[in-house]
Amino acid sequence: MSRFISPRYTDLVPYIPGEQPKDPDIIKLNANETSMPPSPRVLAVLKSERMRHLSRYTDPSSMELKTALSRRYAVRTSEVLVGNGSDEILGLIFLTFFEQARIAYPDVTYGFYRTMARSFGIDHAEIPLRADFTVDVDAYVHSDRHIVLANPNAPTGYVLPVSEIERIVAANPQRLVVIDEAYVDYGNESCVPLIHKYDNLLVVQTMSKSRNLAGAHIGYCFGAASLIKDLEGMKAAFNPFNLSDVSMAIGTASVEDEVYFDHCVKETIAAREYTKEALRQLGFYVMDSHTNFVFVTHTWLTAEAYNAQLRAHGIIARHYPDDPRVSNFLRITIGTREEMETVIAATKEILCQLAA
Numbered sequence: 001m002s003r004f005i006s007p008r009y010t011d012l013v014p015y016i017p018g019e020q021p022k023d024p025d026i027i028k029l030n031a032n033e034t035s036m037p038p039s040p041r042v043l044a045v046l047k048s049e050r051m052r053h054l055s056r057y058t059d060p061s062s063m064e065l066k067t068a069l070s071r072r073y074a075v076r077t078s079e080v081l082v083g084n085g086s087d088e089i090l091g092l093i094f095l096t097f098f099e100q101a102r103i104a105y106p107d108v109t110y111g112f113y114r115t116m117a118r119s120f121g122i123d124h125a126e127i128p129l130r131a132d133f134t135v136d137v138d139a140y141v142h143s144d145r146h147i148v149l150a151n152p153n154a155p156t157g158y159v160l161p162v163s164e165i166e167r168i169v170a171a172n173p174q175r176l177v178v179i180d181e182a183y184v185d186y187g188n189e190s191c192v193p194l195i196h197k198y199d200n201l202l203v204v205q206t207m208s209k210s211r212n213l214a215g216a217h218i219g220y221c222f223g224a225a226s227l228i229k230d231l232e233g234m235k236a237a238f239n240p241f242n243l244s245d246v247s248m249a250i251g252t253a254s255v256e257d258e259v260y261f262d263h264c265v266k267e268t269i270a271a272r273e274y275t276k277e278a279l280r281q282l283g284f285y286v287m288d289s290h291t292n293f294v295f296v297t298h299t300w301l302t303a304e305a306y307n308a309q310l311r312a313h314g315i316i317a318r319h320y321p322d323d324p325r326v327s328n329f330l331r332i333t334i335g336t337r338e339e340m341e342t343v344i345a346a347t348k349e350i351l352c353q354l355a356a
């Protein structure tokens, strides 16, 4: 650490993302990306004339992408913010609304909420999930804090119905409720329509999962125009050109290719259901995932051993050794059907070997 670092940042704790292996033969199932390429329309944009104009700054309002999103999600462009991944969007939300405030989120959820709360010095309470890993809705209905919920939650994969989210939003008109819908596209109902009814709700989504664009890192959020305006103000004061023209062009192309999107989501859901069933038959307890990953534990095979053995088979998953509540679970991203068949075959071998 240099002698110039601001005193308030001397104990920053970085978020540790899933490892990015160099070996192309590794089956990478540790970061909830997809194993499918982006839409052909995205690839066409990258080869198009437009890329010759990258010597110019792009439109800082990102209106092209906002317009595509506003059509797709039936909102006004004044109700959309776009950014460099939903992590940046969440960062802008935390900075704009939570710096001097108090927030609550579940104790088992996306690790970045804690990281950001610490980074910005935000008073944060972690409300325990119930013993069965479901969200204790009543604890949020009676909250005196702003609320951040991933729905579906990660790494559990469980989802709350929109009616339960609405119960939380309606009970807390003086609190901002942020719903992170990173996995909503995998067969769930979105609470985006609620933004027309409540001005204390922000719904965050990403193209990193269901749109096969983690490497482009494009995120967006929906909310009442008053909230979006505040966020735009922070963005303009911090990084006016937060989304590159490349990202804006390919994000727009992706949103406009609904057919490919539907196809990819269906494939992932089918591979997920296959994986759930196959792992259950091998004696795993598999939580009922509504996402593009499964969260599993086994009667006698520890998560630590399973993780190490999968790695020996060239498969990487995500293990949480430092969190005692979930340290005996493994999170496995759903790849292609073929990749998941390889996982199941490897798992059978591992079980045979270790049982012997």
Ligand SMILES: *Cc1c(COP(=O)(O)O)cnc(C)c1O
Pocket: 032, 084, 085, 086, 087, 088, 110, 150, 154, 180, 182, 205, 206, 207, 208, 214, 217, 218, 219
């Ligand atoms: C992956 C993920 C994100 C981050 O998405 P980016 O758009 O890639 O920054 C946010 N929230 C949850 C719950 C996630 O799983």
